[in-house]
Each structure stands twice: as C-alpha cells, then as structure tokens.
Amino acid sequence: MKPWRNPGLWLVLALTVAISVWPALASNKAYTREVSFTILKAVALASSLNILLGYTGYVSFGHIVFYGMGGYVGFYLLDVHNAPLYVAVLAGGLASGLIAFLLGRAILRLRGAYFALATIGINEAARAFIKNFDLFGGPIGMSLNFNVYKSYGGPNQALWIAFISMAALTLVITVVSFLVKTSRFGLGLMAIRENEDAAEVMGVVAPSSKTWAYVLSAIFPGMVGVLFFFKNGNIEPPDAFNLHQSIETIVMVMLGGYGTVLGPVLGSAIYQRLRGLLLVSPLFKNIQLAVAGVLLLIIILFMPAGVVGWLRSRFGALRRVLE
C-alpha cells in the first residue's frame, strides 16, 4: 500500500498539526506556544525513542544523552561560531547519530536489562565528561549572547522561529516513524523485537539493523536538543543529561502504546497535559517523578500495549486507522 493511502498516517499527521496550530488560534498566543512547544518536543523525543524501544525492543533508559550531546554541539556552534540555526540543528543531529553509531556497535550486543543499564551509564558518563570539558563551559555550561537573537529579529521572533522549527521537525519525525514501521527495515526491527535469534535465522542482519535503528533514534533527539537550548538561551550539564526526562519519555511511549506510530504522539499529549495539571498543584509539584513511576507501573500491569494497543484490541474496526 502506498503510504499516503494509509489513513493511519493521516491521523498521526492531523494530531501533530493540531498541536502545532493550536497557539495560532489561542487567545494567549505566547503562553500556548510554550505549552505546545513542550508537547511537540515530547512527541519528537517519544517517537524517536519508539524506533528503538517500540519497534526494535531495546529499552534505552539513558536516551536523553543524545538530546544533551546534540544540544551541546549545536549550542556551541550557535554561540561560538555564530552558525545559522539550521546548521546548528543539522550538526547536533549528525553528532548524536555519529555517537550512536560508535556506541551501538559495542552496546547493542547486550540484551535486556544489561543494555538498559549500559545506556544509563553512558548518560552519566557523558554528563561527567561535559562537566569537565572546558570548550563547552564545564560545569557552568554556556549562555547565548543576546546578539545572536538579533539576527532572528529579536528574542520574541526567535521564540516563534524555534517553535515553528520544532513543529516542522516533529512532523518529519512522525512521518519517518511511519515509513520505518511500514518498511522492510521496520519489519526486520520488529522481528528482532519478537525473537532476535529467530530473526537472524530468517536472514535479518540483526547487528546492522539494530545499529541503524539506534542511529535513527538518536539523530532526532540531537536536533530537538539544539532547538530547545536555542530557545532556552543557556545550556548546563544537569539540564542536558537529565535522567528524569529520559524516564518520562519511556512513560509516554508506554502510555500511548509502544511499537505504534500513533502511540508516542498520543502518549506525549496525554502525559504532558497531565503533567501540566500536576505541576500547578503544590502537593504534586515535588513528586512528579514518583507519579510518572506509578503511572508506568499501572500501564505495564493493566495496559501493557498502551492506549493505542488497547483501542486496537477492543475495537477491531479501528485497526485500519490506528497504525
């Protein structure tokens, strides 16, 4: 089936576009833009992680390392070399992809919990390294010179540019996620997820398939990192390599439904709305990670296939629409 003939693709795109145009229609545009940016960023991170976690079945706990690394590389280019935003974004994605390629060869031999632990170790090691890396500002990090925003028509204009870029990038990621899922490459990944040994016997070249899945799932977080820290104006090791954010991304994938294209989009939207509500409550503000943990437990126990998986099994007719 041609991809554009698949209603599943259109549903995912419609949802992503709806989140993106919402600020243009809202009365408080600046505020809504920030909320929408946060959701889009979550969608982008979750959909990227889903290529590895959902399609390939490898749980990467420290996936945020690619967001941090890409963010740092892009930020450095923006700050020190006055690079245009798009160059910084591409460089950030490239850097993360390259790191994943080099790491992947080594750690993708590990399976299950060993792989998950290794990814946490890598994130912590990256944070420690950057803390001592003077070129990137060491423990203090870097701050953008205000003049950088001038070339984008001032800080306010720059915020809109960051937002629109984020929306476009998220759209690209959801399309890529769909194309991967419906391709031969994606079928190979899912075969690996279901039974790696059997997949190899069938002819799936697991080592290289896994590596490319890992690279793909790392490139986009790298680009997202650049956009976020450009908007943020400064970058520091704790923000770039925040394990909490990594775990929240896993929760969003699981909540929506791992291994589906729509799942991470829906899961991110639901989780971010929930988080927004909890953050205003003083009671929940300090325990939001605990809430995420409990939520993850509930999903795994009662809805292991997530919202999309549940809908698919409950309403057979929806299968054609929910990819």
Next chain:
Amino acid sequence: MTGQAQTPILQIQAVSKHFGGLQALSNVTFDLPEGQILGLIGPNGAGKTTLFNCINGIYPPEQGHVIFRGRDITGWKPYRVARTGLARTHQIVQPLNELTVLQNVIAGASFGHEHHPLSQAREIADQVLTFVGLAERRDALAAKLNVAQKKRLELARALAARPYLLLLDEVLAGLNPTEIAEMVDVVRAIRDQGVTILIIEHVMHALMNVSDRVIVLDYGEQIAEGSPDEVANDPKVIEAYLGDPKLAQQMMLAE
C-alpha cells in the same frame, strides 16, 4: 568430469562439536544429493538439533566443514547462511508472537534467500500460506495459533524464503495422526517443487515413507546410513533404541 554425479547440495565433512564434557557430535560425515529427502533420526539427545545448529550457523562446529552448493559456509552467521538459500524450522517453534501470521511469512520472504521487497514478499507469503493451509489465519497474531498451526507457520516462514535446502527439525512431533499425514503430504509436495530436504524426526516410522535415505545418530555418532528399510533392520539401530522399548516397538511397527 562428464558422467560423474553432480556435486551434492550439502556436504557434511567430519563435523564435531562438544558442550563441556559432552561430545554432542563426533566426526559426522555425509552428502546430501540435490532433490532428495534425507531423514535424520536418533534417540533424544543424539545431537540432531546440534547438527542443524552447526549447519546454519547458530554456532560453529569445532572441527569439520559444512559445504553448501560448493561453498564452504562453516562458521558463517545464520543471516548469512539464510541468504545463500538455506532455510530451517525449529524444534521448539519460534513464532514472532506479536506480529500477524502474514507478517511472519512476509518476513521469511523478504529477508531470506531471494530478498524480495515487501509487495512481492506479500504475494509469495499469500501463496505459501495457502500451500501449507494457513490462509484463513493470515490476520491472526502468531501467538494465537495452536501447536499444529504454529508448526505450519514455522514451515511457511522457511518456505517463503524459497530455499534450495530446507532443514526441518521435528515438524511432526506433537501432531495427531491426521495432522501428521497432512504434514507429510506437505513435505512431499515441497520436495516435488525441487527443494532438497533434510528432516529430523525423533521416531522413525513417520519418516519411513518420505525419506529417500536415512542417517541414524546416537550419542553424536553416526551409527547407520542407508535406505529406510536397511536402517530399520540394522541391529545397531535397534539396539540404540532399546533403551526406550516404546520407541523400539514403534520402529518395528513401521516396518
């Protein structure tokens, strides 16, 4: 060299493999001519599955060579072996549980020997599913199949690769007599399409009617080889099975 027999499709040359102190295969040597069905029998733990694993690269043999279509494939990774046109089924079925039956078989067609793009793989998968009698279950998740259906799926996935050589590991085990008869028909039909078959069975009588030739393994040793009749009457073979009176009896019944 005209007039000589054609090179066998598979040559097993002095293959040995041990696990710790256990000699699972010692010096196994045989040729498999193209177009034949070769039965491999032997009591439980004789090393039959281990031999398959050495052939398709699950692990390399410690000694000896595996020559497939004139090429030494000893120690190649399973995915590389698969691409040369050798497919296998597993004694313990290995369905891709959360994928549909159709997706399982498409994967077999698109990653195996002929490496088809998805659209063509889908056509092949449809044909193969009809051939093994699983067509009406094509949209079910593989996890939902019963044992007999899972065995068929295992076979369909291997067949979809359109291999030159098919290794079948106890595809008849756990089936009832009707299912066995159906499966035996399927195996014969595969051979009639020109595929060479090496088939493992734990008990002998099931293989008597399909095999052109039979090899008997016992404790990793090749104790007999010949036509099904010759092997069934070989005292060494009967002795090997004597530890298991029930099996010995089944062998006699098969005559």
